[in-house]
Amino acid sequence: MTPVQASAIPLFSQNKDVVVEAVTGSGKTLAYAIPVLQKVSTRMYSVSEGDDAPEPVKKGHMLAMVIAPTRELASQIQSVFDLILKYLPDDKKNISTQLLVGSLTSVRQDIELFVDNRHQILIGTPGRLLDFMKSKYVHTSSLEIAVLDEADKLLDLSFETDVVLILKQLPKQRRTGLFSATISTAGDSIFRTGMNNPVKVVVKSKNPAVTTGSGSAPASLSIKYMMINSEDKILSLIELLTQYHYKKAIVYFPTCTSVKYFYNVFHNLLLKNLLLFYSLHGQLQTKARLKTLEAFTNDNSLVNKSVLMTTDVAARGIDIPDVDLVIQLDPPTDPAVFLHRCGRTGRANKVGRAIVMLNNNTREEDYIGFMEVKGLILSEETAPKIPKDFRINFNTKLRQYLLDDRARHELSIKAYVGFMKYYSKHVASSIFRLQSFDYLGMAKSYGLLRLPKMPETKYIPNELIPEGGWLGDPVDLDNYAYADKQKETVRVENLEADKLKMINDAKKRKELKKKNEAWSTKVESKETKQERREKMKRKRDAIEKQILEKDSSDEEEVKEDWKDIVRSNKKKKTTSSSGMQGSFDDL
Numbered sequence: 001m002t003p004v005q006a007s008a009i010p011l012f013s014q015n016k017d018v019v020v021e022a023v024t025g026s027g028k029t030l031a032y033a034i035p036v037l038q039k040v041s042t043r044m045y046s047v048s049e050g051d052d053a054p055e056p057v058k059k060g061h062m063l064a065m066v067i068a069p070t071r072e073l074a075s076q077i078q079s080v081f082d083l084i085l086k087y088l089p090d091d092k093k094n095i096s097t098q099l100l101v102g103s104l105t106s107v108r109q110d111i112e113l114f115v116d117n118r119h120q121i122l123i124g125t126p127g128r129l130l131d132f133m134k135s136k137y138v139h140t141s142s143l144e145i146a147v148l149d150e151a152d153k154l155l156d157l158s159f160e161t162d163v164v165l166i167l168k169q170l171p172k173q174r175r176t177g178l179f180s181a182t183i184s185t186a187g188d189s190i191f192r193t194g195m196n197n198p199v200k201v202v203v204k205s206k207n208p209a210v211t212t213g214s215g216s217a218p219a220s221l222s223i224k225y226m227m228i229n230s231e232d233k234i235l236s237l238i239e240l241l242t243q244y245h246y247k248k249a250i251v252y253f254p255t256c257t258s259v260k261y262f263y264n265v266f267h268n269l270l271l272k273n274l275l276l277f278y279s280l281h282g283q284l285q286t287k288a289r290l291k292t293l294e295a296f297t298n299d300n301s302l303v304n305k306s307v308l309m310t311t312d313v314a315a316r317g318i319d320i321p322d323v324d325l326v327i328q329l330d331p332p333t334d335p336a337v338f339l340h341r342c343g344r345t346g347r348a349n350k351v352g353r354a355i356v357m358l359n360n361n362t363r364e365e366d367y368i369g370f371m372e373v374k375g376l377i378l379s380e381e382t383a384p385k386i387p388k389d390f391r392i393n394f395n396t397k398l399r400q401y402l403l404d405d406r407a408r409h410e411l412s413i414k415a416y417v418g419f420m421k422y423y424s425k426h427v428a429s430s431i432f433r434l435q436s437f438d439y440l441g442m443a444k445s446y447g448l449l450r451l452p453k454m455p456e457t458k459y460i461p462n463e464l465i466p467e468g469g470w471l472g473d474p475v476d477l478d479n480y481a482y483a484d485k486q487k488e489t490v491r492v493e494n495l496e497a498d499k500l501k502m503i504n505d506a507k508k509r510k511e512l513k514k515k516n517e518a519w520s521t522k523v524e525s526k527e528t529k530q531e532r533r534e535k536m537k538r539k540r541d542a543i544e545k546q547i548l549e550k551d552s553s554d555e556e557e558v559k560e561d562w563k564d565i566v567r568s569n570k571k572k573k574t575t576s577s578s579g580m581q582g583s584f585d586d587l
């Protein structure tokens with residue numbers, strides 16, 4: 001047994017709830033699988049052994065449940081259980097497992113399988129388990145033992161509600177075990193799992209070169225960092241993958257889109273006889289994900305090196321014993337994930353090397369001190385020198401690769417913008433500062449033809465922004481075609497429609513201008529009216545003067561007449577101004 005197994009198995013097999021924290025690759029899966037199998041087999045096989053023996057397990061009842069955060073991990077855990085169950089003696093009743101994860105089968109199919117085959121051990125992800133448990137055919141009252149693998153992840157914001165809901169439906173007198181390499185990050189959430197006086201088991205590493213007092217990384221693992229100019233990031237990655245000695249490597253990319261983009265680039269532009277690439281991310285169908293993982297695990301080629309390009313979907317728990325190199329293109333946004341990523345190598349006392357790339361000329365070097373506080377010692381490894389010929393050659397090939405298909409250019413932009421979003425989400429925001437990031441360098445490293453407009457552009461000094469945002473020679477976007485014929489036809493049609501719309505819009509603008517001119521003409525005519533009114537006023541004054549001169553005795557009467565004139569003038573004025581109002585309303 002490994003130390004964690006020696007400590008945890010006796011406790012968990014008997015009547016203790018356990019919280020187990022042990023370094024990555026130290027054998028935690030068997031540390032709970034054996035107690036689970038012990039409990040289930042005792043329950044299954046003691047039925048015929050006396051009057052006080054428990055009742056046989058009824059249809060639709062489960063005995064054990066293991067919860068894991070990802071489908072890949074759930075599937076891997078099932079294979080560990082199945083590996084042991086293979087050795088059950090033929091004369092014993094069958095004990096079996098059922099995998100409950102999204103999109104492989106429907107919830108209905110899962111329920112049918114469960115009821116028909118009477119599986120006792122359920123292994124699944126929180127969402128599907130919760131849906132499954134809603135069925136009236138599924139009963140939890142016989143459950144004896146529950147395990148949360150990668151418990152800190154299951155108790156963080158993304159899963160906590162579902163996990164607590166699941167645990168609330170399980171019998172109170174069950175045994176519960178929480179397992180992870182970083183359980184302390186779960187904090188107070190542990191108390192929401194309904195455990196009774198849990199015993200804490202902690203297994204530390206002894207290698208002072210890797211860990212400080214907290215001993216959270218295995219001794220067989222060396223963790224390095226590399227300071228790299230942003231512009232050289234991808235070229236450095238290629239240099240590492242081609243020049244270093246290793247059998248299998250896992251490379252962590254920031255987002256699903258960046259895996260998609262760089263997988264296509266590497267697969268098409270790098271020597272296929274030297275490196276074999278696999279891509280695994282959350283946007284792929286479950287079946288494809290599990291198949292890729294299986295293919296990468298079973299790739300035993302002696303000719304080429306294999307590289308799994310992935311995201312944090314493969315950061316925790318995944319056990320591929322031959323992986324001897326892990327590269328993180330960028331540190332994870334959540335510092336707890338850093339150790340899990342590194343821990344995909346250096347497992348079960350095998351030697352492994354993990355490298356994280358940090359950007360030069362930023363504050364990212366502070367990440368080393370930040371990690372030291374968390375118990376990990378990172379030592380520096382010099383960045384590879386990039387031969388000039390290789391740089392020119394690769395960049396030319398990448399530009400041509402993008403120019404051959406507009407869809408590739410669009411994917412490159414999506415990958416870059418996605419990366420910037422990822423960068424802004426770093427928990428340690430004082431280290432990963434948007435203000436001091438080298439946007440242009442990273443855009444060049446991603447092979448972008450043009451810098452996209454995004455909110456972060458405000459951090460780039462104006463004098464550094466190239467003309468039109470072009471990072472090389474400008475490209476005629478109207479004639480930049482998709483390789484996919486159908487897509488290209490639609491684009492050309494849309495382009496024509498856009499052009500037509502532009503012409504129509506210009507026409508409309510012209511017409512509107514005309515209308516505006518008519519309005520100004522009206523203003524002009526208004527001015528003429530004013531002049532006319534003044535002329536009339538002058539005339540009236542003259543008449544008044546004449547009348548006054550003619551008969552001063554008729555003064556009162558004349559005054560009355562004048563009042564009439566003024567009144568009628570006023571009336572005219574209101575009519576004419578309301579007429580004017582009408583004409584304005586028409587505009």
Ligand SMILES: Nc1ncnc2c1ncn2[C@@H]1O[C@H](COP(=O)(O)OP(=O)(O)OP(=O)(O)O)[C@@H](O)[C@H]1O
Nearest residue numbers: 001002023024025026027028029030181317319348
């Ligand atoms: N007693 C043992 N002797 C030798 N190898 C073992 C033993 N127990 C487990 N292993 C092997 O060690 C490897 C790591 O085990 P496991 O995946 O359970 O690690 P873990 O502690 O769960 O890691 P992580 O924290 O990364 O999930 C596996 O390949 C497993 O087969």
